[in-house]
Amino acid sequence: MNASTATANTSGAPVPVLSFSPVVLSVPGRPVDLEVRVTAPETGTDLPVILLSHGQGPSNNLSSLNGYAPLVNFWAAQGFAVIQPTHLTSRTLSHLVADAPGAPFFWRSRAEDMTHLLDRLDVIEKAVPLLAGRIDHTKVAVAGHSFGGFTSSLLLGARVTDPDTGEEVSLIEPRIKAGVLLASPGRGDVLNGPMADALPVFGTIDFSTMTTPTLVVAGDEDDSRHFTDMGPDWHADPYTLGVGPKALLTLFGAGHALGGIPGYDVAETTDESPERVAAVGRLTAAYLRAELHPGDTTWQTACDALATGPNPVGRVESK
Numbered sequence: 001m002n003a004s005t006a007t008a009n010t011s012g013a014p015v016p017v018l019s020f021s022p023v024v025l026s027v028p029g030r031p032v033d034l035e036v037r038v039t040a041p042e043t044g045t046d047l048p049v050i051l052l053s054h055g056q057g058p059s060n061n062l063s064s065l066n067g068y069a070p071l072v073n074f075w076a077a078q079g080f081a082v083i084q085p086t087h088l089t090s091r092t093l094s095h096l097v098a099d100a101p102g103a104p105f106f107w108r109s110r111a112e113d114m115t116h117l118l119d120r121l122d123v124i125e126k127a128v129p130l131l132a133g134r135i136d137h138t139k140v141a142v143a144g145h146s147f148g149g150f151t152s153s154l155l156l157g158a159r160v161t162d163p164d165t166g167e168e169v170s171l172i173e174p175r176i177k178a179g180v181l182l183a184s185p186g187r188g189d190v191l192n193g194p195m196a197d198a199l200p201v202f203g204t205i206d207f208s209t210m211t212t213p214t215l216v217v218a219g220d221e222d223d224s225r226h227f228t229d230m231g232p233d234w235h236a237d238p239y240t241l242g243v244g245p246k247a248l249l250t251l252f253g254a255g256h257a258l259g260g261i262p263g264y265d266v267a268e269t270t271d272e273s274p275e276r277v278a279a280v281g282r283l284t285a286a287y288l289r290a291e292l293h294p295g296d297t298t299w300q301t302a303c304d305a306l307a308t309g310p311n312p313v314g315r316v317e318s319k
Contacts, residue, residue, distance in 0.1 A: 001020050001129055002019045015076075015077035016042040017040065017073055017077055018040055018128075018129075018131075019037060019072075020038050020128045021035070021036065021065055022035035022037065023036040025116065025117075025120055025123070025124075031088070032096055034085055034086070034116060035086045036065060036084060036085050036124060037083075037084040038081065038082070038083050038084075038124060039072050039073065039075075039076045040128070040134070041077060042130075044079055044134065046134070046136045046139075047079060047080060047135050047136060048139035048288070048289075048292045048293075049081050049135060049137075049139065049141070050081070051085075051114050051118075051143070052071075052083065052143050052144065053087065053110060053114065053144035053148030053152050054067050054145065055145045055147045055262065056147050057146075059091070059262075059263070059267065060091045063089065064086040064090040064091075064092045065084045067262050067263055068084065069263060070260060070263065070274075070281075071280065071284075074285070075285055078281070078285040078289070080288070081131070085113045085114070087106060088100065088103075088106040088109050088110070088113075089106050089110060105198075105201075107160075107199075107201050108169070110148075111154045114142060114176075115155075122137075139292040140175055140177060141288045141291070142155050142156065142176045142178075142180075143180040143182065144181060144182065145183055145261060145262065146182070146183050146185075146256065149182055149183060150185045150202065152180075153179075153184060153205065153210060153238055155171060155173045156176065156210050156212040156214055157170075157209050157210040158206060158207050160204045160205050161201075161204035162201070163200040172212075177212070177213070177291065178212065178214065180214070180217065180284045181215070181216045181217065181238050182258060183217065183256050183257075184216065184218075184235060184238055185227065185237075186230070186236070186241075187207070187241060188202050188205050190228045191227055191228050193224075193226045193227045193228055193229070195226045209243075211243055213245045214238065215246075215249060215283075215284060215288075216235075216248045217249045217251065217283075217284065218239075218249070218251070219250075219251045220232050220250055220251065221253060221254060221255050221271065222235050222256045222258075239319075244318075245319070246318065247316060247317070247318040249314055249315075250317075251279070252312070252314050252315075254276060254314075255269075256268075256270070257271060258276065259271055259272065259274070259275070259276025259280065260276070260277050261277055261280055275313070279313040283316075285298075286298040287302075
């Protein structure tokens with residue numbers, strides 16, 4: 001059990017959060033156990049849950065339960081219990097699963113991991129010291145960065161065609177009530193970079209069936225040429241092509257790391273900005289709180305402040 005402090009945006013006072021890992025779950029048919037980190041505030045009850053799906057990147061541990069501490073700690077300080085699995089795509093597992101079915105990208109398994117976590121939420125809660133009885137199992141959101149955004153899109157209702165079988169696949173998870181897509185992949189008909197052949201399933205995604213309320217977060221300098229020459233607008237596609245209710249937060253000057261959400265002082269971050277990371281944490285937490293607690297005005301207040309304040313970090317639109 002590790003204890004750290006994060007800063008709540010409401011008062012600026014440090015809020016202690018507790019982080020526990022690994023919680024180890026045996027999943028039949030999975031080549032290795034499913035390992036999970038859980039981070040939550042030290043106090044509080046009826047905590048809503050955020051399932052966080054990691055991206056890839058060249059660093060070993062960012063693509064695992066050990067990544068995304070800047071964002072996870074902030075969310076926990078805001079009163080969320082954050083659950084982070086290590087997907088089979090993690091570089092920490094590549095030596096163990098290289099020959100497993102679905103390798104190396106395990107696109108279907110990544111989404112199935114989240115369903116397994118929801119199936120075993122009571123087990124996870126009881127396994128973490130000081131957490132039993134504090135989680136609200138009816139208030140669940142999913143968030144994902146980059147490849148994790150693709151995973152989250154499927155759980156929120158987007159459909160794909162299995163490139164191996166031609167089967168249309170729906171992995172929507174009805175227990176998930178809201179989502180946040182962070183620098184997520186966009187439409188498939190514009191893929192012309194070197195990764196297009198490596199991940200053909202990306203070329204089949206259909207956002208028109210993604211009906212769950214979702215906040216899409218995109219950086220206006222996130223130009224993912226390894227997938228497409230469409231430019232930063234590609235990462236707004238889940239909003240543009242998805243059906244409402246949806247919201248789009250466009251961050252000014254942000255690259256793929258959105259200021260540094262994957263980790264503290266990491267090589268992947270080309271747009272290092274603690275202020276931007278804090279804004280991502282603040283605005284995403286406000287959105288999820290409003291979606292999971294009908295009548296909550298936190299999101300509207302945050303949007304109003306963004307629109308009227310000096311030196312805005314971005315802009316929000318919705319439908």
